[in-house]
Amino acid sequence: MKWTVLCASTALALTTLSAGAAPPRDTAEKSPDVLNPALAKKAPRAIVPLVLAPSLVAAAAAPTPEDVGDADSFGKNVIYLGLAQTMGVTLVDDCTGSDPTVERCIVQNPAPAPTAFDETGLATMNLPAKATKTLMCFALTPFINVSWNNFTAVQQTARFNATAVITIDNEVLDDPALIDPGTGLPFGGVLTLGLSTWRNTHSIAPGQFEQESSTQSRNCIAGIISKRALVESYGLTENQAKEFFKKPMTLTFGARGSVSMSDFTSYFYGIRLYGD
Numbered sequence: 622m623k624w625t626v627l628c629a630s631t632a633l634a635l636t637t638l639s640a641g642a643a644p645p646r647d648t649a650e651k652s653p654d655v656l657n658p659a660l661a662k663k664a665p666r667a668i669v670p671l672v673l674a675p676s677l678v679a680a681a682a683a684p685t686p687e688d689v690g691d692a693d694s695f696g697k698n699v700i701y702l703g704l705a706q707t708m709g710v711t712l713v714d715d716c717t718g719s720d721p722t723v724e725r726c727i728v729q730n731p732a733p734a735p736t737a738f739d740e741t742g743l744a745t746m747n748l749p750a751k752a753t754k755t756l757m758c759f760a761l762t763p764f765i766n767v768s769w770n771n772f773t774a775v776q777q778t779a780r781f782n783a784t785a786v787i788t789i790d791n792e793v794l795d796d797p798a799l800i801d802p803g804t805g806l807p808f809g810g811v812l813t814l815g816l817s818t819w820r821n822t823h824s825i826a827p828g829q830f831e832q833e834s835s836t837q838s839r840n841c842i843a844g845i846i847s848k849r850a851l852v853e854s855y856g857l858t859e860n861q862a863k864e865f866f867k868k869p870m871t872l873t874f875g876a877r878g879s880v881s882m883s884d885f886t887s888y889f890y891g892i893r894l895y896g897d
Contacts (some may be wrong), residue, residue: 627709651803652814653850654759654842656802677726685850687786693848702752707743707785707874709889712736733777735881741786742876746894753896755848758841759786763818763890770884776827781819783878787845788813790871793864799856813857814845815877818890821875825882845894 649656686692694836709724719726725743729736769779791797794808820833843850851862872894880886 629672640869650815650817652816652864653846653854654814654816654844656843657854677857689847691756691847694897697754700753700896702748702757702896703746704891704893704895705744705872705874706891707889709887710738710740710743710876711740712880712883712886714884717724729880729883731881732771732773735780735879737877737879739786739875739877741796741875742873743876743889744892746872746874748792748870748872749895752870754866756897757845757847758895759816759845759892760815760838760895761818761839761890761892762836762838763821763888765835765884766887767821767833767880767883768885769825769829769833769882771825771827771829771882774827777825777882778822779825779881779882780822781833781878782817783876783879784817785890786813786814786815786875786877788873788875790873791844791865793857793861793868796861799861800857806895821885826895841895862876 639828645853676850684695689695695869703732709718710802711724711726712730713726715860716726718730725740727736727738763783763785764785765781767781771779772779776812789812790810791812794812795810797807799808801812803813816839818839819837821833827830846865848859848866851857852859857865874890875893876888878888
């Protein structure tokens with residue numbers, strides 16, 4: 622079975638709920654790219670814009686995180702680090718004939734039960750030592766194609782969500798004294814984070830069929846990882862955080878999510894990394 626997916630572009634993902642339904646409350650992302658409220662409020666809004674002549678920049682005091690949000694990367698040039706594109710994840714009723722070298726095919730649960738997926742090793746990138754100094758940023762574009770189909774005799778709720786899962790192997794994280802706040806266990810050399818990409822929940826009537834294709838790019842806020850995040854969110858010392866960026870790193874890209882009331886779903890993404 623060979624699937625050919627045509628993806629259209631959209632600037633905004635819409636979520637529609639049946640009347641009276643409460644919106645989900647578990648959609649907040651917890652990743653280094655999104656500052657938690659305690660850190661975000663450290664950067665107050667500037668009261669008066671300030672523009673310095675080039676001759677005065679060197680003499681000016683270095684900006685702080687309170688001034689610019691990310692003082693470590695302030696004034697540095699962008700360094701492109703490479704790109705990766707993941708193998709596709711396909712969810713269908715029958716994976717007969719699927720080629721595992723070009724897709725990860727998953728047989729879906731019978732409707733209306735949801736089908737979860739959690740696939741690793743969809744792409745890999747190896748970065749040499751000192752590839753970037755304090756920041757690893759990204760531009761990520763997911764490609765999503767879903768065919769919603771309600772073969773049941775009653776109204777159902779169609780759902781889809783997907784997250785790009787990125788693991789970073791770095792020898793600084795081999796220290797058993799370093800504890801991953803997400804698991805409560807030592808990192809074991811690996812830091813894992815997720816970047817949410819798209820979520821859709823809507824009601825679908827008996828016999829109703831819908832085709833939805835979506836491509837939206839997500840760009841860096843605080844980054845996949847930064848020296849500041851390593852210290853303030855992951856408990857590394859300043860010296861350990863500096864050493865982290867001096868070491869070679871392997872990044873492995875995966876995807877997790879779930880879908881329900883679909884007879885065909887395809888998901889993959891491309892990602893370009895850059896640093897300072």
